[in-house]
Amino acid sequence: MHSPSIPRHPLRFGNFRAYLLGRLTAVLAQYGMMIVLAWQAYNVARETMSTGAAAAQLGLIGLAQFLPLFFLTPVTGWVADHFDRRMITRFTLLLLVLASGTLAFATYEGWVSLPLIFGIAAIVGVARAFNGPAYSALAPNLVPREVLPNAIAISSVVWQAGMIAGPALGGYAYAAQPWGAYALASGLFAVALLCMLLIGPVPQPPRDTSRHPVRQMIDGLTYVRTNRLVLATITLDLFAVLLAGATALLPVYARDILHVGSAGLGHLAASPGIGAGATALFFSFRPMRTEVGLKMLGAVVLFSIATIIFGSTAFLPRAIAPEVGIAALVLLGSADMVSVYVRQSLIQLHTPDEMRGRVSSLSQLTISASNELGEAESGFLAALVGPVAAVIGGGIGAIAITLIWAKLFPELRLARTFDPPETRAAESTQEPKSIQEIAQ
Template sequence: MSAMPTSPLQIRDFRLYWLARFFAVLATMGMVVIIGYQVYDTARAAYGMSIKEASLMLGLLGAVQFVPLAVLTPVAGWTADRFERRTVARFANGVDMLVALTLGLVTYAQVLSLPLLFTLAALHGVARVFTGPSMSAIAPNIVPPELLPKAIALSSIAWQSATVAGPAIGGFLYAAHPALPYWGASGLMLCAILLLTPVRRVMPPPMTGHPHPIRQMVDGLTYVRRHRFLLGAITLDLFAVLLGGATAMLPVFARDILHVGTEGLGLMRGAPAIGAALMAGLFAWRPLKKDVGIKMLWAVAAFGLITIFFGISKNFGLSLFVLALLGAADMLSVYVRSSLVQLHTPDQMRGRVSAVSGLAISASNELGELQSGLAAALLGPVGAVVAGGGAAVIIAGLWSYLFPELKRAKTFDPPPEVLANAVMQEKPA
């Protein structure tokens, strides 16, 4: 009998999954930073907009990416719980690869316009909404439950390290030629598809509840709404990042406040991920074991305070350091929330609950961009960032009162009802 693995990296399928996630996120983050810069730069240079007007275009960019996410999230979650999850992830990455190729072609041909950029950004959002639930639901099926917190930390390292490298590489490639980031992204997505192919098939268990697909899609939302712990954990991230996110304003800070161009923008987009990757590495080495819920709440409060410091900084080096701290605080919150959400959800619901969680993350990011753009149009970019950071601190305190279940989460141990469900799934028919 072979020895039980002590690390997810000892499992071949997880190693392939880890690399696929790394390449897919590396491609996506490289695209995201360039799309944002192209929207802002096109608005300023080709349309003659002011800083506030062009900042509003960044907000609208977030909105057009969020609309398909909001509409298709129930479908994506149902798809991840109905079909082979690896196939869904590969198909979604294939669609995103075609979007990257198209962006490369229109950039190379110099036919960019705001409507075209918004349309392609929306298609990019469609691909992402199907990638998230399917990829998230794979990991719990290829590692033992006791290794899942470590697997989530290692998966976060893949995500965060790609988030570090993607924007930086995208910025430098854009400086060499504007189309290069998109050519590179399409190649990386192809690599992700090929890496997922040999991973063992991940078939979801049979769905329980109502047999109609529409009702099955709604079941994910209903399940989260009825479980206060999941509802509190997911909405905490939603509102904190929705109000406190500063990343939407980074093109403004790079171009017109810190004056560091696309190269500096790439470094600024990557700085939070450096702090997050270091924090994730710490958790992979020494996972959290005690008082995980209260630590998540304190991390959100720290996220808000650090956001305020970034908003008032006028020094590029200091801004990079503060952004790295911001990423570390965010990683602590994400690590705890992701682990708790996965371990508090039965396997037959993981795709749909992951879709709800993904919708919250996307809402916090994309709608956060819209909120930041609107706030910047009223308060200016610095005022918008500072006000958003203060709002995130308030959210952390308010959620500790509204959802005391979060404070009572002491460890990552699954609740009894999830353990009982897992035992039932393992029993032969």
């Protein structure tokens, strides 16, 4: 039963409200900055390179952001489990303020270059490597377990709102004044930093000093490897988005295929977030309760189909191609949100608090691999076979991966609810209520 002394809604907790505002402004800044980085790099490259060679620069930007995450993941998860998660987010947000501010100044002065863009992209990758696990592991410390599923849904709404508005703000700001896009990102990161400073003391898992830190870092990988349900959700998202990386090639589609320019790029980049935000908002009122595994598998197939439709806009008349592309991206974002919601809920509810940082760091690595490394794969593949074939082929490959995962991981097909087995066993001896029902 829900304790009458515990508020029934996560927004009743002041620390969680500050966390949400900080998350919103940070995501706005992050996604606005990322789309502008790609757009600026592509345009700088196109001054001296062909379309294929310029598309490869998008791959290099993705690689510059992914490599720091890849090498730092074991350390960042351990750090999130052993140090104040609030302080970690504060230091990384300060680094992001300085990085985006540097690009704003360089663009204003006119000495921005590809090496500088790649260097800043790498710095952003380092900051995100530490920021992501700390942010994810901090959220469950701000609300009681009883309201955590609703908190996850609301946090997803905020995240998707940032994804919707961030690229649009970045694209429009860049169209108005190129340096203004980075200045806006720097200001938003500063607001996020202020919000994190407002969060008071929160519970921190006890530090394990009995074993070597390297052994503890390996524990996170061991936990994910042995929990096949968590492993299935993380790796399915990894390979599906890695292959179906349509959004990585949006600058190519905006400039050279759909011919919609930087303003149109903002529309295209915001479209997945619109679909995802609407879906997350729906889940915040009606949390998913049953057949969570099958719904995730179906959502990934739908995500792949939407990717194929977007890639095929190259063959449509120019008068309708942008509208069809936007609709496909909205559908893509909605399907992706279902996958994100299932994965995040399973990780948060199946992982002990003392390991959330390490498990979250591994989850972030796979997300970054599917996003940033997916950008690299899409950029390089587009340089080899063309952007249209890269997008359509990726969507077909993602469908194949989903079918293979459904066969390899029956635990995912059979997952009925988010509740861990021990929770279901305990509740079967008390009241037949799930965590989702309590949260409502």
